[in-house]
Amino acid sequence: MANKRDYYEVLGVGKNATDDEIKKAYRKKAKECHPDLHPDDKEAVERFKELNEANEVLSDPQKRARYDQYGFEDPMAGMGGGGNPFAGGFDFGMGDIFDQLFNGGMGRSSRSQGPVQGNDLRYELRITFEEAAKGCEKSFEIFRNELCETCKGSGAKPGTSPVTCTTCKGTGQIRQSGGWMTTVRTCPTCGGSGKMIKEKCSSCGGTGRVRKKRTVTVKVPAGIDHGQTIIMNAQGEPGMRGGPNGDLYIVVNVKPHNLFKRDGYNLLLDFPISFATAALGGDVQVPTLNGPVKYRIPEGTQPGTEFRIKGAGIQQLRGSGKGDLILRVKVEIPRRLTNKQKDLLREFDATTGDREYENRKSFMDRVKELFQ
Structure with missing residues (x-):
C-alpha cells in the first residue's frame, strides 16, 4: 500500500x-x-x-x-x-454486500444500469512515405454498429416499449443469499438491462443496433511515423443507455521508401559517387522529398563520409522545424575497364605515394611497428 x-x-x-x-x-x-x-x-x-x-x-x-x-x-x-x-x-459479490448494508439490498447496480461508453474501433491505415512526411487527407470505409433508426435503439417494435424484466424485477441482477454472504450474477433473461422486449424491432432483431458501412475522412499530420496512432474522438460505436460513443483508433502503417530511410525527423540516403568525383570533388544532384538539389562534394572525399543538408528532412510532428538529409557517400569502383583506362590508372598509381594516401601511410607505419 x-x-x-x-x-x-x-x-x-x-x-x-x-x-x-x-x-x-x-x-x-x-x-x-x-x-x-x-x-x-x-x-x-x-x-x-x-x-x-x-x-x-x-x-x-x-x-x-x-x-x-x-x-x-x-x-x-x-x-x-x-x-x-x-x-x-x-x-464473491463484495459490491453487493455493501449494497445490502447501505441500501437494504433494494437499489439497482449502477454498473449494470448506468450509461456505458461505446466500443472503440481500430483501423490500420496504409500511406506512402511521402504522405507521412508531408501530411495528407485520406478517406476509408469502416463497418460499425449504430443505433437502429427504426426503433431509435430501444430494440422494440415501433409503437411498443420494453417492459420490466419478470426474472430480475428490473434490477438487472439475480441475487442469491447463503448465510451472511450474497452472490450476484447478471440476469440471464435481460442481460442486465432490467428490461424485456416482447415485440422485437424487425430492422435490428431486438438488439437496437444495425451494422453499417461508413466513410471516414482523416487528416494525417505531416511528420507522422510508422506505428503511431491518430485518435478520432466519438467515431467509434454508440454507447449504451445514453453513454458516449467510443473512439476510432487509426494506426498508421507507412510503406518503406526505395531511396530514403527515416531516423527520427532526419532522412538517411546512401549516395553513390564515382572514384573521380571522390578524388577531384564536384557538383552532384541530390534527390530530396521536394525534388533534386545541387550539392558540392569536396575534393578528397573518403568512402563512408557523411554530409548534412539542413532542413531537407521530415516535418516535425508538433513543431515548425524540419530534420536534415544526411548523405552517406558510397565511392563506387568501376568494373570492366578498357585497356586504355587501365593504362591510365596504372600511370596514375605510379605517380602517387604516401602523401596522397594518408590512411595507407598510417596503416603501413603501424604494420612496421608491429613487426619491429
Missing part, C-alpha cells in the same frame, strides 16, 4: 470532483497513456492499469465513499479475499 498513489492524484482531480469531471479526466489521461500509442513501453502499460484502477473506484459512488473514509485500509477488505479492496473489483 505504501507505494500506491492516491486515486485522485492519479486522475488529476480534486476530492470534490463531480462524476462528470472524473469521467472526463479518465478519458483524457487514458488516451495519453493508452498502450496502443506507446508500443513496447512497459511504463505506459502500468500507468494505464493504475488509471483504470483509480477510475473503477472513483466512478462507483459506494467504492468512492469507502475510499474517502478509509483510504486503502478498508476494514471490510478481508471479506473479499484480502489485499487491496479497490484493485480490480470485488470477488
